[in-house]
Amino acid sequence: MGVLGRTAALVPAAGRGERLGAGVPKALRLIGGTPMLVHAVHALSASRAVDLVIVAAPETEVDEVRALLAEQAGTAEVIVVTGGATRQDSVARALINLPHDVDVVLVHDAARPLVPSEMVSAVVAAVRRGHDAVIPALAVTDTIKSVNADEDVIGTPDRSSLRAVQTPQGFVRSVLQSAHASANDDSATDDASLVERQGVKVHVIPGHEEAFKVTRPIDLVLAEAVLAKRRATRAIG
Ligand code: C5P
Numbered sequence: 001m002g003v004l005g006r007t008a009a010l011v012p013a014a015g016r017g018e019r020l021g022a023g024v025p026k027a028l029r030l031i032g033g034t035p036m037l038v039h040a041v042h043a044l045s046a047s048r049a050v051d052l053v054i055v056a057a058p059e060t061e062v063d064e065v066r067a068l069l070a071e072q073a074g075t076a077e078v079i080v081v082t083g084g085a086t087r088q089d090s091v092a093r094a095l096i097n098l099p100h101d102v103d104v105v106l107v108h109d110a111a112r113p114l115v116p117s118e119m120v121s122a123v124v125a126a127v128r129r130g131h132d133a134v135i136p137a138l139a140v141t142d143t144i145k146s147v148n149a150d151e152d153v154i155g156t157p158d159r160s161s162l163r164a165v166q167t168p169q170g171f172v173r174s175v176l177q178s179a180h181a182s183a184n185d186d187s188a189t190d191d192a193s194l195v196e197r198q199g200v201k202v203h204v205i206p207g208h209e210e211a212f213k214v215t216r217p218i219d220l221v222l223a224e225a226v227l228a229k230r231r232a233t234r235a236i237g
Helices: 036-045 059-071 087-096 117-128 173-182 192-197 217-236
Strands: 006-012 052-057 077-082 102-107 133-139 153-155 163-165 169-172 203-206
Touching (some): 006 036, 036 052, 059 077, 087 173, 117 169, 117 203, 173 192
C-alpha cells in the first residue's frame, strides 16, 4: 500500500436474531442496559485505528439506529445504511458506501458487542504490515464431527488444525471489493471465505474469548457477566 488512507469498519447489524427468541432485532437487544450494536460501535471507534464505521441496519429500524448512534457518538464518524436479506448482502450494501480515501476495511458482526479494542487494533496493524486479509481466531475446544443428512458421522477432522473464527476481519479494500463483486451466491457466513475463493492468502491472528458471538440465550447471560466483570474492575482500578 502507498500513502496511508483511512480505515473503515463495516458492521452488519440487520439480522433478526431468531435463535435468541422473538422480540427486537438482535443488534438492539440490551446488554447492561445498552444495545449490543452501540457496544460494538464503541469498541470499534475506541480502537483509534478505525476512522469510520458504516452500520447496515434492519430495514425497519434505520431511523432508530441512526438516532441511537448519533446520541452515543464515539470518536469515529458513523454512517447508517439499510441492510439486506443475508449477512453477505448487508456487507455488500455497506461496501457501496465506502468513501474513496479508505484503503483498509474491517467487517465486524454487531453480534460480537464485547470485542476488545486491542484486538480491533491488532487486526488493522496486521493488514497494514502487509497481509491482504486477516482474521482473528481461537483454537477449538470441542471435538468437531462432519455429518451427512441422516446425522451419521462421516469424519472427525484433526482438532489441532481447526480454528473458530471471529470478527473483525480485516482486508485491503480492493481485495474485499473484488471478492464481493465475484461472489456468485450470497450464502457466505464470513468475508474471509469469499476472499479465499479468490485464491488470496488469509492470515490468522489470535482471537479473544470476549469477542464471542451472541447467538443463543445463554450468550446474553455470558455477555452480562463479562460486562459486570469489566465494570467491577474499572470501579476498583
Ligand atoms: O446470523 P449471524 O448471527 O451469524 O449474523 C452475524 C451478523 O450478521 C450479525 O451481526 C447480524 O446482525 C448480521 N446480519 C445482517 N444481515 C442479515 C443477517 C445477519 O447484517 N440479513
